[in-house]
Amino acid sequence: MISSKGMTIIDGKMLSDKILKEIEEEHSELQTGVGRKAGLAVIIVGENPASQIYVRNKIRACERVGFHSETIRLDEHITEENLLLEIEKLNNDNNIDGILVQLPIPKHINELKVINAISAEKDVDGFHTTNIGKMMIGDETGFLPCTPAGVIQMFEEYNIDLEGKDVLVIGQSNIVGKPMTLLLINKRATVQVCNSKTKNLPEKLQKADVVVAAAGSPKLVKGSDVKEGVVVIDIGINRVDGKICGDVDFEEVSQKASYITPVPGGVGPMTIAMLIKNTFKSYKQKVGK
Ligand code: GUN
Secondary structure: OEOOOOOEEOOHHHHHHHHHHHHHHHHHHHHHHHOOOOEEEEEEEOOOHHHHHHHHHHHHHHHHHOOEEEEEEEOOOOOHHHHHHHHHHHHOOOOOOEEEEOOOOOOOOOHHHHHHHOOHHHOOOOOOHHHHHHHHHOOOOOOOOHHHHHHHHHHHHOOOOOOOOEEEEEOOOOOOHHHHHHHHHHOOOEEEEEOOOOOOHHHHHHHOOEEEEOOOOOOOEOHHHOOOOOEEEEOOOEEEOOEEEOOEOHHHHOOOOOEEOOOOOOHHHHHHHHHHHHHHHHHHHHHOO
16 A cells, blocks of 8 residues: 555555465365375464464464364473473374474473474474574575564565665564574665664664564654654564554654554564465475475
8 A cells, every 4th residue: 555655554464365365276286186285283382362363363374275274282381291292293294294383382391492393394483493594594495484584575575675775673582583684684684683772772763774673562663763764564563452553653653654564464464474385385395396
């Protein structure tokens, strides 16, 4: 959508719908010959309400594209050993192409151990050490983390060139900020990464051509912080007074931006589309297509 001021709202929902439709069609053609559907298994430990919603949306996307899916619900007190056994079963299940363990998991379980217990060939979240390494050196047989990969697809779809651009990434998590930074570097952007201890954030924001906000802090980025024509990607999903909002004050910042993602309807649907894309890639690798 383009406003009268020349500002474009990047429509993640529409782009995600397009990607899912293409996958649905290709999968439908392939599965007859192959004799089985692509399959995704999602493990959820405990009752975190936000995780319940995310998992439900991932399973719905599988249903939409005709994939087989399984949700494995485990008690929050499960031992690490038993969780690892569940993962092992799925690693050995020939109907399963993708496995993900919804994060966060309870504190008594070692997250890295769990992530690396998933076979790298089924790690459709792209969090396994092997896939992070493949991303680092540009080995395309691996899986890219879904949220950063979704953001890169948005830039490509809207022809937003990153070469030589000053990009400010706010947030340095393993699942978003760090891989996002790497993918932006690969696009020849000049990237600065900030965290909650960064000094003079508004001053740095003022200089950025592109802002990628993944801080988990509602409306952290204000209209007065950014320059005219900035491109803004909002990865935050925060719940304030029962309403979902991002890390960017959309009303204010959209007055100055050339491109901006909304929350909801921006990056969120793209994360799911990339998960389905990774699962389909894994399926095709396994069935030799
Ligand atoms: N928790 C928040 N985002 C994600 C994600 O992309 N994958 C998993 N497994 N857990 C998450």
